[in-house]
Amino acid sequence: MKYLVDSMEMRAMDRHSIDTIGIPSIVLMERAALSAVQEMKGRLIGRPSILVFCGTGNNGADGLAMARMLTMDSYPCEIAVIGNVSHATEEWKLQCHICEQMKIPIRYDIPDRAYIIENRFSVLVDAMLGTGLSRLVSGSYEQAIQAMNAADTYRVAVDIPSGISADTGQVLGTAVRADLTVCFQYRKLGTLLFPGRVCSGEVAVTDIGITPQSFDAVSPKAFTMGPEDIADLPARPPRSHKGSFGHVLIMAGSRNMCGAAYLSALAAYRAGAGLVRIYTPEENREILQTRLPEAILTTYTTGVFPVDTLQELCKWADAAVIGPGLGVSEDTRRLVSYMLQYGDFPMVLDADALNIIAADENLKQLLGKNHVLTPHMGEMSRLIAQPVSRISVDMPACARSFSDRFGCVLVLKDACTLVSGGDQLYVNACGNSGMATGGSGDVLSGVIGALLAGGQLTGFEAASYGVLMHALAGDRAAEELGERAVMASDIARRIQ
Numbered sequence: 001m002k003y004l005v006d007s008m009e010m011r012a013m014d015r016h017s018i019d020t021i022g023i024p025s026i027v028l029m030e031r032a033a034l035s036a037v038q039e040m041k042g043r044l045i046g047r048p049s050i051l052v053f054c055g056t057g058n059n060g061a062d063g064l065a066m067a068r069m070l071t072m073d074s075y076p077c078e079i080a081v082i083g084n085v086s087h088a089t090e091e092w093k094l095q096c097h098i099c100e101q102m103k104i105p106i107r108y109d110i111p112d113r114a115y116i117i118e119n120r121f122s123v124l125v126d127a128m129l130g131t132g133l134s135r136l137v138s139g140s141y142e143q144a145i146q147a148m149n150a151a152d153t154y155r156v157a158v159d160i161p162s163g164i165s166a167d168t169g170q171v172l173g174t175a176v177r178a179d180l181t182v183c184f185q186y187r188k189l190g191t192l193l194f195p196g197r198v199c200s201g202e203v204a205v206t207d208i209g210i211t212p213q214s215f216d217a218v219s220p221k222a223f224t225m226g227p228e229d230i231a232d233l234p235a236r237p238p239r240s241h242k243g244s245f246g247h248v249l250i251m252a253g254s255r256n257m258c259g260a261a262y263l264s265a266l267a268a269y270r271a272g273a274g275l276v277r278i279y280t281p282e283e284n285r286e287i288l289q290t291r292l293p294e295a296i297l298t299t300y301t302t303g304v305f306p307v308d309t310l311q312e313l314c315k316w317a318d319a320a321v322i323g324p325g326l327g328v329s330e331d332t333r334r335l336v337s338y339m340l341q342y343g344d345f346p347m348v349l350d351a352d353a354l355n356i357i358a359a360d361e362n363l364k365q366l367l368g369k370n371h372v373l374t375p376h377m378g379e380m381s382r383l384i385a386q387p388v389s390r391i392s393v394d395m396p397a398c399a400r401s402f403s404d405r406f407g408c409v410l411v412l413k414d415a416c417t418l419v420s421g422g423d424q425l426y427v428n429a430c431g432n433s434g435m436a437t438g439g440s441g442d443v444l445s446g447v448i449g450a451l452l453a454g455g456q457l458t459g460f461e462a463a464s465y466g467v468l469m470h471a472l473a474g475d476r477a478a479e480e481l482g483e484r485a486v487m488a489s490d491i492a493r494r495i496q
């Protein structure tokens with residue numbers, strides 16, 4: 001598990017280390033600059049000429065310190081100062097004074113592409129704007145970013161590419177497209193969220209000496225996980241039976257439409273469920289029994305609402321998945337409403353269950369801690385009656401505000417899926433574009449359903465690990481088949 005920080009959290013940690021612990025700001029900066037130089041040098045061949053673009057805040061001061069270290073290490077190095085020097089920080093003034101004493105060339109106009117080519121700079125360092133970015137980029141910063149992007153060089157961003165919001169990953173006007181970003185102490189949230197992830201290139205995280213006590217001041221709310229974190233899932237006891245791993249009830253599929261139910265049930269078994277029961281219209285019985293004989297089937301007839309059966313099912317289930325391919329009809333509206341009122345166990349609400357809830361304010365009021373909602377951007381847009389463009393601007397804030405308001409867990413599915421619950425935010429870093437394929441969401445719902453039914457994870461944990469397991473299965477499928485060829489059933493079969 002790795003923490004991700006936003007600009008406020010990082011500032012609070014910097015301030016705590018400086019003001020409370022007493023580590024001078026310039027000491028942190030020295031380690032930051034040294035670590036960035038080391039990361040960069042490890043990727044360079046020979047001694048290429050380097051142009052360092054420095055803003056006038058502490059991100060720029062890092063750049064000045066880097067220019068000093070590179071010069072001392074015999075790299076031909078030049079500095080371009082961008083922005084208003086009268087706003088420079090104290091650290092910046094000190095670093096600039098040192099560079100002047102060392103006679104490192106410093107220019108105060110904006111180098112254009114022609115200048116970069118003529119002087120054969122093959123590495124450009126972006127130390128213009130870091131976590132202090134607070135508004136749209138314009139003027140000299142905008143020109144400098146465009147000159148950097150236009151040049152055919154290796155680009156290194158210091159802490160975060162200039163123009164990317166550390167909080168949302170959005171491009172504020174324009175942004176540097178880096179090949180390497182060296183993040184100080186913690187990865188900035190904006191380097192994982194799109195489009196910041198694309199602008200960041202390869203990301204290295206280096207230790208700059210922020211003390212563990214900085215967690216007293218602020219503990220980061222966001223984190224990501226990788227393949228190594230799967231080992232932290234609760235172990236399966238060797239002495240067990242099918243009841244040990246939970247019963248998953250999958251309410252899915254509509255008349256003669258059973259693909260979603262099949263994928264969700266298959267994924268639930270692959271993710272370790274002990275027993276999976278599918279509740280679906282009678283017309284789907286034969287095909288589902290043939291495709292997935294391991295699943296138990298309970299069917300219903302369109303137009304009939306079997307309360308007795310539903311009561312039995314609610315007693316049987318440890319967790320439910322409601323919605324994949326369910327359709328929106330009077331029957332399914334009653335079903336979703338019944339389950340929200342009487343299903344006293346954790347459940348995943350997906351696809352048409354979300355569309356039904358989105359259209360009924362009374363149903364929304366029934367949401368709570370038992371519920372994990374898994375909307376994609378279109379479903380989220382319907383749930384909160386806001387356009388997708390509005391959600392994209394700040395996905396973490398949107399996910400958090402929904403989960404806070406309804407006390408549920410929200411899985412906001414996108415190229416970078418977020419899971420929000422309580423005070424935490426999981427940001428998914430795995431997976432690939434091959435997973436943007438029909439049925440992929442049905443597979444995810446089944447995985448989360450199985451983890452919930454295991455009974456050892458909270459809703460937030462089950463959703464976060466479920467998103468991770470699903471993404472890792474997608475990566476295995478893409479590795480074997482190629483991203484283009486991946487289908488949802490390929491993902492389901494590679495869940496481990």
Ligand SMILES: NC(=O)C1=CN([C@@H]2O[C@H](COP(=O)(O)OP(=O)(O)OC[C@H]3O[C@@H](n4cnc5c(N)ncnc54)[C@H](O)[C@@H]3O)[C@@H](O)[C@H]2O)[C@@H](O)CC1
Pocket residue numbers: 014018025026028029032055056057058059060062089128129130131132133134135136137138141158159160184208
């Ligand atoms: N001692 C410290 O505080 C440390 C800070 N570090 C560096 O300092 C950075 C943060 O420094 P700062 O807080 O000084 O901020 P930045 O250097 O990121 O930004 C400088 C200033 O630019 C202005 N600004 C914001 N948006 C702008 C825009 N769109 N166009 C033009 N100007 C804009 C703001 O007034 C801001 O204070 C980190 O990203 C990191 O690189 C590191 O050296 C580690 C230690």
Ligand SMILES: [K+]
Pocket residue numbers: 059126127128129130157158159160161162
């Ligand atoms: K930067």
